[in-house]
Amino acid sequence: MEHFAVVQSIIRAGLAGDREALDKQVMRLCERLEKAGESKEVATLHRLRAAARDTQEMVPSRVEMSRGQVSGELLEPGINAPIDRETGARLCSIDFQSGDKRAPVYSGGVLDTVEGLLREWTNESALQAVGVSPTRTLLIYGPPGAGKTVTAHYIARRLNLPLVTARIDGLISSFLGTTARNIANLFDFANRYACVLLLDEFDALAKLRDDPQEIGEIKRVVNTLLQNLDLRKNFGVTIAITNHDRLLDPAVWRRFETQLQLGEPDESARESLIARFLQPIDAPNSTLRVFSYCLAGRTGADIERICTAAKRTLALSGESHDGPGLFHALSSVLARTPHHDHVPARILATDQEAFVSLIANDGALSLKQTEIGEATGYGQSRVSDLKKAKRHLLLMEASHAQ
Ligand SMILES: Nc1ncnc2c1ncn2[C@@H]1O[C@H](COP(=O)(O)OP(=O)(O)OP(=O)(O)O)[C@@H](O)[C@H]1O
Ligand SMILES: [Mg+2]
Incomplete structure (x- = not known):
């Protein structure tokens, strides 16, 4: 063998x-x-x-780290977040991680990077033997809806630490000098307690820098931030998130030991996301492949939105909760969306039979006729006729002409 x-x-x-x-x-x-x-x-x-x-991911993980490995007092519910002294607005939110226990779904080597990072915390002594400590700073970047914020939540949960989330634009004040004080207060708070500090929407700093009237202020803000990031290394874990990696100040970028890029999910990640977001409906494998085929190029957040809309449509349609029911629901969800760059999505939005002809003729998708039947509800002889008629070609030509 x-x-x-x-x-x-x-x-x-x-x-x-x-x-x-x-x-x-x-x-x-x-x-x-x-x-x-x-x-x-x-x-x-x-x-x-x-x-x-x-x-x-539903079962408790062995990688969980005890709180003791990050210094600081225990951050408990009831402890108040620091506030902006001028406006009284809270500088951060505190999350004790009661949400979704599953890991986000990743493509390529991203899961390995995240798991590798978490493993460092369970092997702290092995790292110390060679004079290094676990990674404490992580920058996550990528397009909107790629799962950056859910990744930060997941890491904090696995480290068994509360997550202290600050938005940079929430720290920025119109009062001179208040911004720097807000940043200092936020870091003081995060350093006092054992927690993961999340700096979400980090690119707000870069946006400020583009404003010529703000040059003096932004320099002060960046300097305060750099000083605080350096000091923070002795305390806890810090994660920063940005959509626009290239806009970030190189000096800020250098502060982060690991950089994690998230993007659009690949085919297998798309299928996992679809299976997850269609729950509690257990979609057959062929349906996952058809959905994934239509949703190529979409982010995790898009996939979640479309699957939720399909479930709503299916629930009200009275159809059964199976492949064909989901297929019709997806078709009507796509039909309600005004524009599709992706040709398979556009064809399913306009003509279900043309779509069946498209998937029956797509060798790369390699779906058997029985699988196409299971996913769409068309009988085998109809699938075979549609395959021969190549009805999708007309629609594809129309898309090219546009
Ligand atoms: N890789 C993923 N795994 C699991 N769920 C995901 C993934 N990507 C997106 N999602 C879903 O999409 C939603 C939005 O994800 P998230 O808030 O993490 O995106 P983001 O990258 O932080 O986007 P933004 O830049 O707009 O803040 C989440 O609630 C989650 O349900
Ligand atoms: Mg986010």
């Missing part, structure tokens, strides 16, 4: 309950299969990994 050695290693790791080794061996098998040109099998394995990730 081909690849038997890898299969044997997979079984060994599985029997020993070693998830890390198991994952490594599965990746090895994927590489071998990829080399042998078996990309369909590789895709299936990736989907299995993604689905397993979703359920594993």
Whole structure:
């Protein structure tokens, strides 16, 4: 049997309950299969990994760190956040992490980066033996809706620490000197308690810099921020988030030990997100692939919005909660959205039969006729007729002409 050695290693790791080794061996098998040109099998394995990730994340993790490893007093509910002395507005919100326990869904090596970072905290002594300490500063950047804020929440939850979130624009005051004092007060608060400090919408600083009237003030603000970020290293974990990485001051950028880029989900991440956001409906695999095909290029937040809208539509339509029901719901959700850059979404929004013809003819998608039937409700002979008629071609030509 081909690849038997890898299969044997997979079984060994599985029997020993070693998830890390198991994952490594599965990746090895994927590489071998990829080399042998078996990309369909590789895709299936990736989907299995993604689905397993979703359920594993429901069980308590061994990587959880005790609060003791970050210094500071215990931050309890009831403790008041610092305020802007001029306006009385709170400088941060405090979150004790009672929300979604699952990890966000990531593409490529992002999960490995996040998990690697968390592992540093459980292996602090190993790091200390070579004279380094765990990563304390992380910059997350990427487009809106990519999962940056949910990632920060996830990290704090895994570290078992409350999350103190400040928005830079909330710290900026129109009163001279107040901004710098707000920043100092915020950091004093975060350093006093064991917590993760999240500086969300960090690019507000960069926007300020573009305003010529603010030059003096922004210099002061950036300097205060840099000083506070440097001092903070001795206390706790700090995460900053920005949409516009290139606008950030290089001096600020350098302060962060790890930079994490989030983007649009790849195919397997899209399917996991769709499966998650369609819950409690258990969509068949073929439906996940059809949804994913239509939603290529969308962010996690878009996918969540579209899946929620599809569930609403389905619930009111009276159709059954299965592949065809979801297919019709997705079609009407897309039809209500004014413009689609992505051709499959545009075709499904206008003509369901043309869409069936499109997926039946798309070799890269490689959906079997039975799977197309399961996902759309069309009988096999109809799928076969639609495939031959190539009805989608007309619509595709119309899209090119636009
Ligand atoms: N990778 C992901 N995994 C799981 N959920 C996601 C992911 N990306 C987006 N979402 C969903 O989309 C919503 C928005 O995500 P989030 O607030 O983290 O985006 P963001 O990158 O911080 O966007 P913005 O720049 O607009 O603040 C979340 O509530 C979450 O449900
Ligand atoms: Mg955000």
